[in-house]
Amino acid sequence: MMPLHVIIDSKVYDLTDFADAHPGGVHVLLQVAGQDATSEFYSMHRHEILTKYASMVIGTIRGETPQVIEPKAGDLCPIPYTEPMWLSLEFGSPYYDESHLRLQKEARVFVDEYVRPEALRIEEAGERPSAEIIKRMAYVLFFPF
Secondary structure (H helix, E strand, O other): OOOOEEEEOOEEEEOOOOHHHOOOOHHHHHHHOOOEOHHHHHOOOOOHHHHHOHHHEEEEOOOOOOOOOOOOOOOOOOOOOOOOHHHOOOOOOOOOOHHHHHHHHHHHHHHHHHHHHHHHHHHHHOOOOOHHHHHHHHHHHHOOO
């Protein structure tokens, strides 16, 4: 297969080896090959996908600055309908108050900072979760935020 490169938010990704494994099929990638696919990417994916495939970045476009703000641990995803509606300030819920939102935020920060990196590490290595992450999760369960 010929090299398959796309630009997403000023970064160039080499998708040549990934194309056949893409869940949407190689034909979807071929439609945006050699182009800036930022809007197409974000219309279908969460930003976290780019973190998982950061090893595919082969360069950046000179003079361009990223337009997409990388989320911090615990941030809600801005893509419509990717988060529960009750978490959105625009919609709100009479059943959830500020304490629910604080708990949700703290839980998400914990998952983003500790659980997700461990899950990605053990998925790649084919290992079991470390004793450290199990202890950390147990501590949070018994002594929440």
